[in-house]
Amino acid sequence: MEFGTMMGLLLSGLQFTAIIFVITLVGALPLGVLVALGRMSKFKPLSLLVQFYISVMRGTPLMLQLMMWMFGPFYLFGASMGPDWKYFACCIGFILNYAAYFGEIYRSGIQSIPRGQYEAAEVLGYTRTQTFMKIILPQVFKRILPAMGNEVITLVKDTSLAFVLGIMEMFTQAKAIAAAQTSMMPYVIAGLIYWVFNFVVVMVLNRVEKRMNYYHD
Amino acid sequence: MTNPLVSLSHARKSFGKTEVLKDISLSVEQGQVVAIIGPSGGGKSTLLRCMTLLETLDGGSLSYGDLAVATDNGSGSVYGGKAVLSQAKTRFGLVFQNFNLFPHYTVLKNITDAPLSVQKRPKDQVMAQAHELLAKMGLEGKENMVPCELSGGQQQRVAIARALALNPDVLFFDEPTSALDPELTKGVLKVIRDLADEHMTMVIVTHEMSFARDVADHIIFMDGGYIVEEGPAEQVINNPQQERTKLFLANYGD
Numbered sequence: 435m436e437f438g439t440m441m442g443l444l445l446s447g448l449q450f451t452a453i454i455f456v457i458t459l460v461g462a463l464p465l466g467v468l469v470a471l472g473r474m475s476k477f478k479p480l481s482l483l484v485q486f487y488i489s490v491m492r493g494t495p496l497m498l499q500l501m502m503w504m505f506g507p508f509y510l511f512g513a514s515m516g517p518d519w520k521y522f523a524c525c526i527g528f529i530l531n532y533a534a535y536f537g538e539i540y541r542s543g544i545q546s547i548p549r550g551q552y553e554a555a556e557v558l559g560y561t562r563t564q565t566f567m568k569i570i571l572p573q574v575f576k577r578i579l580p581a582m583g584n585e586v587i588t589l590v591k592d593t594s595l596a597f598v599l600g601i602m603e604m605f606t607q608a609k610a611i612a613a614a615q616t617s618m619m620p621y622v623i624a625g626l627i628y629w630v631f632n633f634v635v636v637m638v639l640n641r642v643e644k645r646m647n648y649y650h651d
Numbered sequence: 652m653t654n655p656l657v658s659l660s661h662a663r664k665s666f667g668k669t670e671v672l673k674d675i676s677l678s679v680e681q682g683q684v685v686a687i688i689g690p691s692g693g694g695k696s697t698l699l700r701c702m703t704l705l706e707t708l709d710g711g712s713l714s715y716g717d718l719a720v721a722t723d724n725g726s727g728s729v730y731g732g733k734a735v736l737s738q739a740k741t742r743f744g745l746v747f748q749n750f751n752l753f754p755h756y757t758v759l760k761n762i763t764d765a766p767l768s769v770q771k772r773p774k775d776q777v778m779a780q781a782h783e784l785l786a787k788m789g790l791e792g793k794e795n796m797v798p799c800e801l802s803g804g805q806q807q808r809v810a811i812a813r814a815l816a817l818n819p820d821v822l823f824f825d826e827p828t829s830a831l832d833p834e835l836t837k838g839v840l841k842v843i844r845d846l847a848d849e850h851m852t853m854v855i856v857t858h859e860m861s862f863a864r865d866v867a868d869h870i871i872f873m874d875g876g877y878i879v880e881e882g883p884a885e886q887v888i889n890n891p892q893q894e895r896t897k898l899f900l901a902n903y904g905d
Contacts, residue, residue, distance in 0.1 A: 548751075550747060550749060550751035551751060551753065553705055553747070553751065554747065554751035554752075554753070556704075556705065556740075557703055557704075557705070557740065557743075557744070557745045557814075558740075558765040558769060558813070558814075558817065559737060559740045559741060559765060559769040559770070559817070560765065560768070560769055564768060564769070568764070568768070569753055572755050573754065573755055576755070648797060649754050649755055649797040649798070649799050650754070650799050651754050651799070
């Protein structure tokens, strides 16, 4: 196989990789806020429920979770979901899994904000929602950036787990080409592409971090 | 006769088994400056926190002018509804010991955000007032700085401006200079003194005895959860009647 053809296949895989990456972030970043708030809720049943959810999401392999979403509907309800279901299963699996991790990172940030910030806002008459959205969350964002960076980098690599659902993302492509050509090269090149992907991610994160450096506590 | 601006009667507050406030009554009249002094752990801060609704009273009543915030039904304090509480919050401001400015907002936004997003006042009016306050606090040209670029004294003056921007009837200070070194203390005390000269109603918890004597009309000495002694400022500082007050002031000796 020519190098160009191989690159073409890998890059078409990269498209799926990027889509999974973006959809997971778009879904899990806001959902994580709800997870954190639910986890910290004074309403015990909700808090316990969210703790259980986090425990399952973090305590079992993501690959296994993806399989459950993929085949659960059929085995549980006998529902046949059609050929596109794997994409939905993939998105649901990734978003719910990452929201659990993000939620815990948000929680660590929220709980690190001094009580005085809440009290100042309360005395000034801010509502609870205003306090959270205007005063707390922006400060949390700055504090959790390094931890979020870690998680986002992991996500880039975790997208390769979508291969178990037969989604033609980059790792699936590399595996197929490598098997057909009995060659290491597809893996090496895929590895390089993941690496560059993360290089870009880190650059973006550094830039955001720098922008947030206009203040410190 | 009109109601006092703030009136607290028979206030009680415990944390667990520790009784921090035991039957405290006080009232603050329009234009009056009240200083609260006393040893640490005597209940001064808790008293201020109860009056600013950061803590709830166990017993006793609290009102702001004609607005009854909490009443005592005989078995404990009963607070008014949400509307009453948020109305009460428009009547007072609080300046914290450690400023509690919003670190991610500029000086100007720290001052203008609550008037704009809480009181929903017109922007040009809020901006004009903010610049006026900044000038008064000696902070011209600092509008676009963030708190971490300012000295502690400047930060505390921003905090005072932030509280004043909401046009409160009364301003509470919780040891406003305790986190500052003596050099920076002066500027903050001067600002408070200026406010006193303009007859701003204020309640100040402080360890600065000579400042309290000079600025306050009325001084309350608190210890062990009680008001041990109170009276005109000069009298309490220069000629205290109670042994405990004498002992406390002797230890301060300024």
